Amino acid sequence: MSRRMRSFLVTVGLVLALVFCMSSASAAMLPWSALHGKTVLLVTGSTEPGQPNDDALVHQHLESLGFKVKTVDDNAPESSALGVSLIVISSTANANRLGDRYADVAVPIFTWNTFDYPNLGMTGPELHRDFGVVDPIQHFADSFMILYGYGASTTSEIGRAVGLKPQLFGTLYLEPGHAGWGRPGPGATVVADFNGSPHMAAVFTYERNASMLQRRVAPARRVGFFLGNGNFHLLTAVHGPAAHDPQMRSWAIGLKLFDTALRWAASPPPHVAPYDPTALDARLRKAAHGKKVLYVERVNGGEGREADQHIVAHLRSLGFDVDVADQTAPQSRADGKDLVLISSTCSKYKLANKYADVAVPVISMEGLDADALHLAGRHRYVDYGEHGEEHESDDPPENYLDIVGAGNPMAAGLTPGLVQFSKHPGVLKWAVPTPDAVVIATLPNAPEQRAIFGYPKGSVMADGFVAPARRAQLPMDNPTYDDLTTQGHALFDAVVLWSIGG
Template sequence: MNRVLLSFLGCVVAFGFSQPPLQAAPLPWSALKGKPVLFVTGKTDPGEPNDDALVRQHLEQIGFKVTTADASVSPSAVSGMSLIVISSTADAHELQAKFAQTPVPVFTWNTFDYPNLGMTGPQLHRDFGVVDPIQHYAESFSILYGYGANTTSTISRAVGLRPQLFGTLYLEPGSIGWANPGPGATVIADFEGKPQRAAVFTYERKASLADGATAPARRVGFYLADGNFHLLTDVHGPAANDPQVRQWAIGLKLFDEAIRWAASPPQAVAPYDPAALDARIRGVAHGKKVLYVERVDAGEGREADEHTVAHLRSLGFEVTIADQTDPQTRANGEDLILISSSCSKYKLANKYVDTAVPLITLEGLYADALHLAGRDRYADYGEHGEEKESDDPPDNYLDIVGAWNPMAAGLPAGLVKFTEHPGVLKWARPTPDAIVIATLPNSPNERAIFGYPEHAVMADGFIAPARRALLPLDNPSFDDLTAQGHALFDAVVLWTVSGKRP
């Protein structure tokens, strides 16, 4: 392999790749050997950098069997391919949407092709953009620094990504692409700590794309430009013994792990089947203890609390009721905490924030205290339909954007009737470490159902001591849930009480 040796803090940083410990989800590297890849490239002006030959060489050294084509390639050329890789040198206007609905994974750093693929909206400088040293000289230095936005995804764990800065490229002003992807995306790394300036982002198969379509296969966007693949940071020799340098020089490692994830089989999704879901949750519920926190003297919502508890008990959970004013020690020995929306944030007084017990809150206004979201009400969290407290009308639909995850109960992407009648629905804006399942209709930034895996980085840098989830039920809404709404409730309970991995 050709390597460009890079001097970094007196250490040697070079183009190449180092394999991390194998993870359970992606294919082993050996399984990638011989897989066919369509590499879509273009030409650059004479004298302009073009690293497409190096990329092809690198892919072949991983073991892929690479076929190169230009933007005029027929969509039928993807037949039999395991992966499509699209370079920024390919003409996005000629590519148009020819690969948008292909059921073959796509890995791309062609920023102007993101809208064609549905990975971002269509507006330059708002939905996507390119930084280059000619037009943005000062900014072209800032893009040398990425930020670990997500630490719990398969790619993040394989890389060992942390919520801190890392080196994207070698120290010289360069060009990169950024994206503002849709709510169904996972932002792995970003620039300047802004998820709306994503450097590396993914869509799982069946996730909702930015244009409202459903991803037919895995999609990855990466920050490269025409001629800087050889500048991706990596570490070799004595430098590899320094853990700080290893965590800094991860550009090529990110590239490799994102490629491996894209080429690996997607997560299996069980179809919507309430009876099967009921059987699964009953199998898990037996012997599990649930602490149901409510306002014991509640007026509105009292009957719904009783019915929620009865439902959990009917599934096999052992449910204990605690008042909102009871001490946090009530959670000792429990397997799940469920906070009713009849509770008052004031009376809860920061309880259960740091307990290492999985937790679901139905009270969306407690999102800031639990570090599910930031502190700015109406910007970081809020509600639709609350009289005198919301400018938004009542609603009873949710927009499923994370159909790939079991919390979605097998429901397809798109609108689902959550309650029978319009009412109050809560929402919050979590960090990129959250798994977003549903948003409020026509409000993609207002996330109504989401979960944080254990050890995820939550708002304020708080590390999730166990799984955390938000369900948008208001005080009396449990009794108004549709069949699909009940399935979502049970699926979120099942995910939260089960396991430690996303």
């Protein structure tokens, strides 16, 4: 693809995205009526004689949803994508011929071409590790596995629309066949997986501006789906008397998941204000008015005492009514509050499982309390840990974060990639949340180690715990607040704003 053509496609896609955003201030999923008449580019290939191929059925189904469908083969030039609202790539297309043809196009892509995932930057390049295809001839036993998916992100926009639950559901009717899976990066949302493993994602998405793999950033929404060449017609659906059974309605959702993921891909992404600390401060001041905060710290503690004082002063300057409690105080101190903020000066042994189940938002800066708060699993330095702690961490001090969820307001409008969080290298905390968490930043060169993330209300946290209100983690150590850069302060404020629902 020529540089001029690539630039033109990107520009056209950005214009389309802008039009979408202007047409929907709320940026929620568009109703089908709003998508009626939009053009979909369906990219297909060929199969051997006698081999199953459902591309014609997919074409008909897209038209039944109200789309105008333009079908091209995998040799079609990049210019075929001009003017379309959505690109749909079938597994019948040859990934070697496709290459990275559509990777940089700022038009949403919905694909079940598993071998094309690396070309698009949706997974890494290694077969069987980063992505894979289950084949009933080569993997007969596993081919039955693909008949069952597991709800992973129940609070994602797609999960909510489908009514997804953290339990098994039927992907395809009882006929073993081909299906693909991927292992997406931390910027992705795993909507559903196989075997209950987020590393075997059956359905996963990237929001616009989310960090993908292969050093790519999503120029528009991206969706990976599990289908094979000839099993679209086997997607589960509920009809007739079974539709009155709530268990069947939540089981036979394969087709509903397909349609909802399509609708999500073709809908405008949410508007995220660009990085502007002054504007962020103004929004937070407006949201803070009348809000009560419980700040839990090690009262009269040692290291970090001044940082605690400065955080409290900052919150009060924004307009919050802040009540300071010692880590040994009873959980009842949170009654009537709008936010609980747990300082990194606290000890998990003194906190003693407090604040895990309070029905108000909680932000934890004490990363070693991640297990007690159900933010992550129970194994230290596997499910949670820290960089730079002398005698305890194998990792050196760090002061940078890798922004992977730039499409979320918690990222403060910062662009994807490395950002200096604190002025000097020091201790930074991390944890591995469940797929229901929204990941904003990881530690550099450690994509599994999430530094900033949040759980929406109702999401499934570690140990199957359901979040009674929003939960978030910041990676700060005892004195880190006083060493934050301007960008670090913006991230702190953005997490506070998100947590209180601003």
